Amino acid sequence: MGKISFNYKIFDNSVLINVDFSQIVKYNGKNISKICILNELGGVFFNACKSNDKLFPPPSGWVKLEGNKSKKLYSKELKTDFDLEIIEKSPNYSFDFIYGREKVSNFCWAGFDIEIDTKSIKNLKNDCNLIYVCNLNEN
Numbered sequence: 711m712g713k714i715s716f717n718y719k720i721f722d723n724s725v726l727i728n729v730d731f732s733q734i735v736k737y738n739g740k741n742i743s744k745i746c747i748l749n750e751l752g753g754v755f756f757n758a759c760k761s762n763d764k765l766f767p768p769p770s771g772w773v774k775l776e777g778n779k780s781k782k783l784y785s786k787e788l789k790t791d792f793d794l795e796i797i798e799k800s801p802n803y804s805f806d807f808i809y810g811r812e813k814v815s816n817f818c819w820a821g822f823d824i825e826i827d828t829k830s831i832k833n834l835k836n837d838c839n840l841i842y843v844c845n846l847n848e849n
Contacts (some may be wrong), residue, residue, distance in 0.1 A: 711738050714745070723799040723847055726797075729840040731826070739834035743827070750792055750821030750846055751783075755806060756792055757820075760784040772810040772823060783820050791847045794822040798841040804830035 712734030718727040731745055759766040760782040768783065775781055782793040799805070804827040811820035824840065831838065 711742065713722050718781065724843050724845045727841070729842075730804060730838070732837045732839070733759070734802060735828060735831060735834050735838050739828050739831065743829055744829060745826040746823060747824040747826070747840070749823070750819040751792060753811050753818040753820040755785045755788060755790075755820070757781040757813075758784040758791050760785055760791060768820065769809060769810040771809045775807045775809055783809065783811065785820075789848055791845065791849060793845050794842055796824070796840065796842045797843065798839070801833070801836045802825065804839075805840070 714734055715730040715757040717728040717730075720729075721734075727749075729747060734742065734745070737744075753768075757768055765784060765786075775815050785790070794809075796807070806823075806825040806827075808823040808825060809821065811825070813820075813840055826840070837845070
């Protein structure tokens with residue numbers, strides 16, 4: 711269907727990720743309704759949710775978040791937050807910001823999903839990029 715390029719810059723407690731999905735949109739944008747960019751870590755470790763410094767049970771499956779950085783996944787044992795923040799996107803397009811966790815015999819993950827609505831991109835010939843950062847912070 712096409713290719714999507716990822717460039718990573720690793721820092722002490724975060725990873726800056728630049729995603730270029732121009733090629734897949736230019737050549738197959740009319741055939742694709744969503745591009746899902748998953749950022750997952752182990753569901754064994756991230757066993758809670760954190761919002762405004764309060765802990766909650768982890769989300770089950772994928773749960774849509776309102777806003778860019780409203781909730782974090784949290785590891786009680788490691789005392790570490792995991793969150794994702796979108797820094798820049800171009801052109802203007804719609805996306806859903808989702809997080810979740812699943813810990814069953816066949817699946818064990820916790821993470822964030824950025825679901826890009828390719829139908830919201832007005833000109834499929836434009837370059838399409840997304841820059842975001844995954845943060846891991848001890849507290």
